[in-house]
Structure formats: C-alpha cells, structure tokens
Amino acid sequence: MGKFLAILLVGCAVIAGGGMYYLQVYHYYDEVVSIPGTDVALTPQGSSDAEPVSYDNFQGIDADSSPIRYRACFTTSLSHATLDKTYRSYKPAEPRVAPGWFDCFDASEVGEALESGEAKAYLGTENVQYGIDRVVAIHEDGRGFVWHQINRCGEIVFDGQPAPDDCPTPPEGY
Template identity: 65%
Template sequence: MGKILAGAILISALVAGAAMYYLQVYHFYEEVAADGTNDVVLTSLVTGAPEPVLYDNFTAIDANSSPIRYRACFTTAMSHAMLTETYELYERAEPLTAPDWFDCYDAQAIGLALEEGRALAFLGQRDVIYGVDRVVAITEDGRGYAWHQINRCGEVVFDGQPAPDDCPEPPQGY
C-alpha cells in the first residue's frame, strides 16, 4: 500500500511540476500585435513625452499575469548620436530575462552591451503602468530591445511603503 501511495505522490508531483513550468514559460505569454506606428516610443528631451521612433522588424510578447513580462525586439536606422541628442537616457537599466523560445531577446547579451557601451538605454515611457517604466536599449548596429522595469517609486510602493514626495500618487489598491 505504501508503494502505491508513494507512486501516486510522485506522479502528482511530476504532473504539477510540468504544469507549472508550462504555465510560467508558455501559457501566459501572448504575442503583441504590432500597430506599425507606436510600437517603439522614446521620451523626448524637449517635451518630456513619449514619441514614436523609426523602427522595423518589430516582435514582442507580453502577459497579463505580471506588469514586467513585456519584451520586444526591433531594428532601427537611428544612430546613437542622434538618439542621445533627442531622447532621454535611462539610468540603471537592467534587462530582464525572457523565455528561451523568444530567441531575439537575450538579457545577458543586452546587459553586457550596455555595460561595454555598445548599447544605450533610453526611457521609452515612464509609468507605462504605475511604478513600471518601459526601457528601450539600442545597440550601435541598430538592434533594439524593450522591456518593463520597476522604477524607484514602484520599488517603494510595491514594498508597502508610502510613495516618496517626488513620486506620483499611486492609484487605489496599491
């Protein structure tokens, strides 16, 4: 009787583990449909507002299960010199990993390119969701990547603390 019970527990654990893996890596992600104009935006130094930029070959994924699951890849012909004169740089950019099957996006390679200066990080949009910024990194050869990253205000509020004085007031329920 003990062997049957142990076998049932083992099989249940394997099924539950496989289901959790599938749900985390595949099920919740959906491909983002490109609209062709506003898929890639950067925040202007002049206006402080997000503006669409020139891009091509856009592909992205997102999930409703978390505000930081957004990942995107694209290409652009815009140079680093033009980008830095026009758009707001993003300090402390930390690319978040993507599922292995989203093979255009490699967080380690993007992070290394940022550290070595082969890529620059820009603010795509501040508070795309309260406390979460869209960050856009562009390499010297025009490959671009975007992800959502928790900002300073979000870090504080999501830890249950009141928003700092220089942060916007969080919406109800935070």
C-alpha cells in the first residue's frame, strides 16, 4: 500500500508540474493580430503621444494574465541617426524573457546589443497601462523588439506606496 501511495503522489506531482509549465509557457499567450501601420509606434521628442513608424515582418504575442507579457519583433529601415533625432530614448531598458517557442525574441541578445550600443531603446507608449511602458529597441541592422516594462511610477505604486507628485494618479484599486 505504501508503494502505491508513493507512486500516486509522485504521479500527481508530475501531472501538476507539467500542467503549470504548460499554462505558463503556452496556454496564456495569444498571437497579436497585426494591424498594419499601427503595431509599432514611438514617442517623438517633446511629445507624450506615440506615433506609428514604418516596419515590416511584425510578429507579436501577449497574454491577459499579466501586463508585462507583451513581446514583439519586426524589421525597419529607420537608422539610429534618424531615430535619435526624432524619438525619445528609454533608459533603463531591460528586455523581458519571452517563451522559448517565440524564437524571434531573445532577451539576452537584445540586452547585450543594448549594452554594446548595437541596439538602442526608445519609448513606444508611456503608460500603455498604468505603470507599464511599451519599450521598443532597434538594432543597427534594422531588427526591432518590443516589450512592456514597469516604469518608475508603477514600481512605487505596485509596492503599495502613494504615487509621487510627478506621476499620474493611479486608477481605483491600485
């Protein structure tokens, strides 16, 4: 009887672990339906409203379970010189790891390119959801990457502290 219970317990643990893995890595993610001309936007210097930029080959994933699960990849012909003159840079940009099956987005590679200067990060949309910014990184060769990142105001409010005076007022429930 002891062996049966041990096997049953291990079997349940394996099934539960496999189920949790599947839910976290595959189930919650949905492919972002591309809307040509609107999927990639950057915020111009001196503005707070993002505007679409030219791009091709868009691929994206998102999940309703968390506001920071958004990831996307694209290509663009825009140069760093044009981007630097026109759009707001974003620091510190910290790419978030994507599921392994979304193979166009490698957070380690993007992070290394940002550190070396081969890629530069720009503000996509500030507060795409309260406390969450959409960040766009563009590599010298035209490969682009998008992710959501918690901003300074979000970090403070999500930790249970009141929003600083220079932050927007959080919505009810934060």
